[in-house]
Amino acid sequence: MKGIGTSSGIALGKVLIYEEPKITVEENKAKDIDREIARLNKAIGRAVEEIQQLYVRTLENVGEDEAEIFNAHKMMAEDPEFIEGVKSKIRDEKVTAEWAVKQVAEEYISIFENIEDEYLRERALDLKDVSQRLLRILLGIESMDLSILKEECIIVAEDLTPSDTAQMNKDMILGIVTELGGTTSHTSIIARSLEIPAIAGVEDIIGTVKNGDIIIIDGSKGTITLEPSKKDIEAYKTKKKEQEDFRFKLQEMRGKGSISKDGTKVEIAANIGNHRDLNSVIENDGEGVGLFRTEFLYMDNNRLPTEEEQFKAYRFVAEGLEGKPVIIRTLDVGGDKDIPYMNLPKEMNPFLGYRAIRLCLDRTDIFKTQLRALLRASAFGNIKIMFPMISNIEEVRLAKRQLEEAKEELTKENIEFNPNIEVGIMVEIPAVAIHSDIFAKEIDFFSIGTNDLIQYTVAVDRGNQHISNLYNQYHPSVLKLIKMTIENGHKEGIWVGMCGEAAGDEKLIPLLLAMGLDEFSMNPSSMLKARYIIKNTSKEEIEPMLDKILSLPTAEDVERFIDENIVK
Amino acid sequence: MYKEEVILKNKTGLHARPASLFVREAAKFSSDIKVIKDNKEYNAKSIMGILSMGAGKGDAITIQADGSDAEEAIESLVKLINDKFNEKE
Numbered sequence: 001m002k003g004i005g006t007s008s009g010i011a012l013g014k015v016l017i018y019e020e021p022k023i024t025v026e027e028n029k030a031k032d033i034d035r036e037i038a039r040l041n042k043a044i045g046r047a048v049e050e051i052q053q054l055y056v057r058t059l060e061n062v063g064e065d066e067a068e069i070f071n072a073h074k075m076m077a078e079d080p081e082f083i084e085g086v087k088s089k090i091r092d093e094k095v096t097a098e099w100a101v102k103q104v105a106e107e108y109i110s111i112f113e114n115i116e117d118e119y120l121r122e123r124a125l126d127l128k129d130v131s132q133r134l135l136r137i138l139l140g141i142e143s144m145d146l147s148i149l150k151e152e153c154i155i156v157a158e159d160l161t162p163s164d165t166a167q168m169n170k171d172m173i174l175g176i177v178t179e180l181g182g183t184t185s186h187t188s189i190i191a192r193s194l195e196i197p198a199i200a201g202v203e204d205i206i207g208t209v210k211n212g213d214i215i216i217i218d219g220s221k222g223t224i225t226l227e228p229s230k231k232d233i234e235a236y237k238t239k240k241k242e243q244e245d246f247r248f249k250l251q252e253m254r255g256k257g258s259i260s261k262d263g264t265k266v267e268i269a270a271n272i273g274n275h276r277d278l279n280s281v282i283e284n285d286g287e288g289v290g291l292f293r294t295e296f297l298y299m300d301n302n303r304l305p306t307e308e309e310q311f312k313a314y315r316f317v318a319e320g321l322e323g324k325p326v327i328i329r330t331l332d333v334g335g336d337k338d339i340p341y342m343n344l345p346k347e348m349n350p351f352l353g354y355r356a357i358r359l360c361l362d363r364t365d366i367f368k369t370q371l372r373a374l375l376r377a378s379a380f381g382n383i384k385i386m387f388p389m390i391s392n393i394e395e396v397r398l399a400k401r402q403l404e405e406a407k408e409e410l411t412k413e414n415i416e417f418n419p420n421i422e423v424g425i426m427v428e429i430p431a432v433a434i435h436s437d438i439f440a441k442e443i444d445f446f447s448i449g450t451n452d453l454i455q456y457t458v459a460v461d462r463g464n465q466h467i468s469n470l471y472n473q474y475h476p477s478v479l480k481l482i483k484m485t486i487e488n489g490h491k492e493g494i495w496v497g498m499c500g501e502a503a504g505d506e507k508l509i510p511l512l513l514a515m516g517l518d519e520f521s522m523n524p525s526s527m528l529k530a531r532y533i534i535k536n537t538s539k540e541e542i543e544p545m546l547d548k549i550l551s552l553p554t555a556e557d558v559e560r561f562i563d564e565n566i567v568k
Numbered sequence: 569m570y571k572e573e574v575i576l577k578n579k580t581g582l583h584a585r586p587a588s589l590f591v592r593e594a595a596k597f598s599s600d601i602k603v604i605k606d607n608k609e610y611n612a613k614s615i616m617g618i619l620s621m622g623a624g625k626g627d628a629i630t631i632q633a634d635g636s637d638a639e640e641a642i643e644s645l646v647k648l649i650n651d652k653f654n655e656k657e
Contacts, residue, residue, distance in 0.1 A: 068585075071588065072588060072615070075588055075591060075592075075615040076615060076616065079614050079615050079616045079617075080611060080613055080614050081611050081614035081616050081617045082614070082616050108616055108620065111620045112619065112620065115620075115622050120583075120619060120620075120622070123619055127616075
């Protein structure tokens, strides 16, 4: 079977199918009241145990703040009023424990939801979670919790949600195969950052395999071997060994500059989505952060982050990098990234809709808070600001005006910041790439966001697996836009980076180097390999091939040309 | 029976972290402890009760305890509120 390889590496292991259990409860009279009470007590004990395990695991793997939610869950599961309420219902109405749990939980949920308070609405969600857990236990539905896996396995699922992946015990997960998603979907991005081989877009894999089946997956090729033969397993072992040797070779790249064979120096930086990712930047010897996504600050809570909370996160990264640059992207929400409490309208075409800078220029309260936090943090390190989803010059000017206002406010308040902070834009809409000679006069740098640039150039929803074959980073039109942007930036004396997936693509790195790209920003785990490629590539050797490559008719031709003449 | 009226001075009132700190503190005592707001009684050891009370900054609440350690319970819960739950900012 075949899908889209989204995180490289190979794995051999047992299948574990991960599915959300479906829970339905019917109103049933209880035959034995005491038995129902005993069932309830036992279920509560079990629920508390599960929650405790989640707490400990999250504390160890993620952090105290994230683990705190499970403390709240535990208090709810053990709540005397709640438990008494359920017991009274069982006794008074002579119903089953599950029906009583459902009714009482729903009463509280509606109380919480009806109080005008964001915090309580959030607790309503927690209570839903806790009551689902109790119901699941009472009904004897097997839970599947990715954080308490007992043996190593390859996860097979329709797709994984951020909360699934946050709980994942990565030491037990050998690989991930999903029916939905593509290279840039959430699961794929997480898999790459955890260095777990992954394949997405595999139609009906759930119907094809069963729990315990042994399979081999190859995250580079996107292939899945069902019922592997002895020969397949031997081949797997040989390949695994080779990959480990190569990993060792990459470690030797640490501490060496990213300089091509013929002496062109570039910068290899990291894309991160959380201040805690700083460690992986340092471990993989990043020369900076080329994209710090700030959405996590808005998604981790059920309210907008305060200026102080943002300031701390930005400052943490800026200080941790000790003077190396960090490009922080302002809020890029909307499209596929929803923030429930913001009540963003559902749109027919979210990727073409109210999102990112469009939303920020409309909600200047949210935007200004973020800009103030960024400026304040700029006093503590080498921070640059980047605006996403720019489509015209007016937006650049409006965004910069907001930044100037924030600077004036801070000056009045005697708060320190870097007055010369660099400001750049993402080049992810073709309109900007085409007009980049003019945009370059307004800002300090470009960062090409290839994920969206490809999607907008070829008009392909990158999450839609039916047309994922049309989404292709070797499309000559995309490459032309990239080259045009780099050249226009350089003409105006500004530097040009790239923070999309293409920047870490081993086949494209030599091309991008030859086009003159100054900064390559990618998943931290790809950085050493990228440096290895840069060091083994001669810019002068590739340059003369560029015209030829860009005149090739199809993406397939481009990829083949690279395979035959460059990567070899 | 002991009781004392206090005004919530911390930023979030009896919500979020303060609510759980309050309930956890109350659970340390064997006495029966209630919180009274607007003539309604809530179980101080129940996070759901305390949360559904919806007490915010500036609200006055009465804490009432009945039992062998009632006096200490009141003292420690009032202190927690007056220390603003050691909230930052």
